Amino acid sequence: MHKKIICCLLFIISIFACVSAYAAEVTDVRWGLDRFNVLRLVVDLDSPPGYNISFQGQTMLVTVNAKLDEKVTRSFKMRSTLAPTMTVEESGGNTVLKLPLARTIGTQDYNAFTLKNDPVTKRPNRLVVDITADKTATPSVVIPKANTSAEKAKAPVTVPKTTTPKTTAKVTVPKKTAVKTEEKKTTKSSFKTDGGLKGKKITLDAGHGGSDPGAIGSNGTREKDVTLKITKKVQELLKKKGAKVSMTRTGDTDVYGPNASDSQELQARVDVAEDNDADAFISIHINSSTNKSVGGFSSYYYPKTNNDARLAQAVQDRLVKNFGLDDLGIRKANFYVNKRCSMPSTLLELAFISNPKEEKLMNSNWYINKLAKSIADGIEDYFK
Amino acid sequence: MMKKFLTVLCVVLMTLFAAACTQENNAVLPDANAVADSREHTVTIYRVPADGTEKLYAEKVTVKGDKEELPLLALEALINTKPQSDKLINAFPKGLKIISLTVDKGVAVVNLSKEIYNIEAGSYTEMMLTSAITNTLTEFPEIKKVNFLIEGEKKASIKGHIDLMDAFERDTDIIAK
Numbered sequence: 209m210h211k212k213i214i215c216c217l218l219f220i221i222s223i224f225a226c227v228s229a230y231a232a233e234v235t236d237v238r239w240g241l242d243r244f245n246v247l248r249l250v251v252d253l254d255s256p257p258g259y260n261i262s263f264q265g266q267t268m269l270v271t272v273n274a275k276l277d278e279k280v281t282r283s284f285k286m287r288s289t290l291a292p293t294m295t296v297e298e299s300g301g302n303t304v305l306k307l308p309l310a311r312t313i314g315t316q317d318y319n320a321f322t323l324k325n326d327p328v329t330k331r332p333n334r335l336v337v338d339i340t341a342d343k344t345a346t347p348s349v350v351i352p353k354a355n356t357s358a359e360k361a362k363a364p365v366t367v368p369k370t371t372t373p374k375t376t377a378k379v380t381v382p383k384k385t386a387v388k389t390e391e392k393k394t395t396k397s398s399f400k401t402d403g404g405l406k407g408k409k410i411t412l413d414a415g416h417g418g419s420d421p422g423a424i425g426s427n428g429t430r431e432k433d434v435t436l437k438i439t440k441k442v443q444e445l446l447k448k449k450g451a452k453v454s455m456t457r458t459g460d461t462d463v464y465g466p467n468a469s470d471s472q473e474l475q476a477r478v479d480v481a482e483d484n485d486a487d488a489f490i491s492i493h494i495n496s497s498t499n500k501s502v503g504g505f506s507s508y509y510y511p512k513t514n515n516d517a518r519l520a521q522a523v524q525d526r527l528v529k530n531f532g533l534d535d536l537g538i539r540k541a542n543f544y545v546n547k548r549c550s551m552p553s554t555l556l557e558l559a560f561i562s563n564p565k566e567e568k569l570m571n572s573n574w575y576i577n578k579l580a581k582s583i584a585d586g587i588e589d590y591f592k
Numbered sequence: 593m594m595k596k597f598l599t600v601l602c603v604v605l606m607t608l609f610a611a612a613c614t615q616e617n618n619a620v621l622p623d624a625n626a627v628a629d630s631r632e633h634t635v636t637i638y639r640v641p642a643d644g645t646e647k648l649y650a651e652k653v654t655v656k657g658d659k660e661e662l663p664l665l666a667l668e669a670l671i672n673t674k675p676q677s678d679k680l681i682n683a684f685p686k687g688l689k690i691i692s693l694t695v696d697k698g699v700a701v702v703n704l705s706k707e708i709y710n711i712e713a714g715s716y717t718e719m720m721l722t723s724a725i726t727n728t729l730t731e732f733p734e735i736k737k738v739n740f741l742i743e744g745e746k747k748a749s750i751k752g753h754i755d756l757m758d759a760f761e762r763d764t765d766i767i768a769k
Contacts, residue, residue: 321699324692326744420752423713431713471748471757493753496714498683502644508715539646540765541719544748544755555753557715 232257232274234303235332237296239286243475247288247339249305252332259335261320266312270305270320270337290342305337317341399487399551401515405588406450408488411481413545414439414455415493418462420473423496425567431494432460434570438558439492441580442587449588454484474544481549488519488587489553491545494570496562503563504534508541508555515552515590523554523586530582533559533566556583632656635666638727638767639680640720647768648724649680663700663732664693670728683717685710691744698736699759700729706743708750715753722754723763730762737761 236252251257251272258273268291276298284294291307298304318341323334400408414435416422422431436457443453456463456477464476481489495506505527507520520538528535536557546553558579559566569575633655638648653673655665671684689705702725711717726738737759740747747756 321701321739322694322696323701323703323741323744324694326691326703331744416752422752469748470752474748474752493715495716496712497644497716498681498712499642499644506646536646541715542722542755542758542760543715543753544757547755555715560714562712562714 231301234272234274234276234280234296236277237280237284237305239284239294241287243471244340245288245342245344247286247291247342249294249337249339251303251305251335251337253335254332256324256333257322257335259320259322261318261337263312266309268307268309268313268318268339270307270335272303272305272335273301274303275301276303288339288342291339307339313339313341399485400591401487401518401552402591405446405591407452408591409452409454409484409486410446410587411454411456411484411486411489412439412443412446413477413480413489413491414457415491417457417460419466420462423494423561425561425570426500426564427567427571429561429567429570431496431561434494434558434561434576435492436460437576438580438583441576442490442492442583445580445584446587449584451587452484454480454486456480475548477545478549481551481553486549486551488590489545489549489551490519490523490583490587491543491553491555492583493555493557494559494561495557497560498562500562500564503560503566504536505531505559506536506557507538508543508546508557509538509553510543510546511540512547512550513552516546516554519552519587519590520554522590523556523583526582526586526589527556527558527579530578631659633659633662633665635662635669636728636731637666637670638724639670639675639677640683640717640724641768642679642681644716646716646720646766648720648727648766649677649768651675651677651680663695663729663735664690666728666731667693667702667725670724683712683721691741695735698734699739700735700737701739701741702729703741703744708742711750713751718750718754722750722756722760723766726760727762727767 232253232255234251234253238250238252240248240250242248249270251270253272253274255274260271262269262271276296280296282296284296286292286294290310290313292310293308295306296303297306318337318339320335320337323331323336325331325333414432416432416435418432420432422435424430436459439455440458443455446453462468462473463480464472468476477491478489505524507524507527509516509520511517517538524535524538541555543555546555559569561567561570634652635655636650636652639651641647641649653666653669655662655669657665667690671682671688671690674682685707687705687710688707691703691705692701693703694701711721722740725740729735729738739759740756742750749756
């Protein structure tokens, strides 16, 4: 009889143990602001979370179906003009992140997703909320652009530059001064698309460089060297035609600096175009394929303005007219540099370094000169 | 009478206990169930052509496993198996692993291992492999968009070309007719 009662009690205890072990718990809350001014909130949990995002007036509420560990910080001051503070509290068994916002935002202004725990990198289960309302360097935000760039200039940079760009070569590093920001307010997002090449601002980007050789041919030709040779020639020709040319690099250097993250390096290239208020941004690359017989030219664009495809086509037309290489055509693609600059832009893949015949061409001066002339002429055609 | 009451109480509690623990078991050990209804399924994956053109070719493959794991099984078939036709290739780097694949509200998050950095340099392969993964996963109606992580982290790109910051949508233009 007593045994049975003890048995029963044991069951009851195990049920409570079972249930309480199952309840999820928030173990940490963090925030960060990236180069694009996107505010990221990260909630660490011990099991995959259920969550909900709602608004109470202008306050954003991120409700996570989990208890809150006592060690978690309850109050944050954030370097965001949109959400300067955040409080974290437990309410009815849920954890609630409260962000009083400076203005109302919509569902398109944030993005939430969960990440499962990763035993390899020892990362816990996470809920990530990206608030993109003040995101910069995207062409979609045309009206508040002047404001956001001004805010960006004022706000302290959260990603510290660990290294500075090499100073041995003359790199067109944008100077971020207050005056520059003022100028930007009026000229930003008003790129010109016609009226001739004279006076137009063109940014040229020689693909790869410095610590990143790009693709390498079977005879050892490096993409970064070929793209630089071509780009410098294009610069010379465009200048002769009266354009104002800025370069992301003029030597064998990384644009942001050695050991930069991939996003720092790519964004630094876009920044050169943005800071020079370029009317067009041309990125010059050489392609590569495991199939050594593949060759030809292709010009890529991201359809963010009505002029991206037109720019790609103008250059592609000149390339295929002047060479007997294959015409792979113009194509839409998600290239970082094309997508994240505000002005019309194209990325040229000028033949294949993996194709021995084309690699040989890349090492001849007449080919480089003719290629540069075709590109410069194509850009001129675009501005007609 | 007391005895009977205790027996009933015991049974009720045992049932509750079993129910609570089954829930836990489901969460921790999905494999046990997977083995139970492991059946053969045909899935469509998208392969890169050997001729180096910017086209993806649909290939039907048979995978074995739980229906709920089909997106992962399709992705693993794409990365780990040889295409049936000589005209298609597997351009994924050797040793590449899918660290995790999660699907939440129509968005799949593919977490690739660092071996992805060993892909052929040049934008062609970057473009083809990200599109191959996206088109393979969006074959499943529950997946509308695909986000990429490398070793658990959001990256701007694999090798400096294709943007990995935003979610990918299905690209039907690239599929060979």
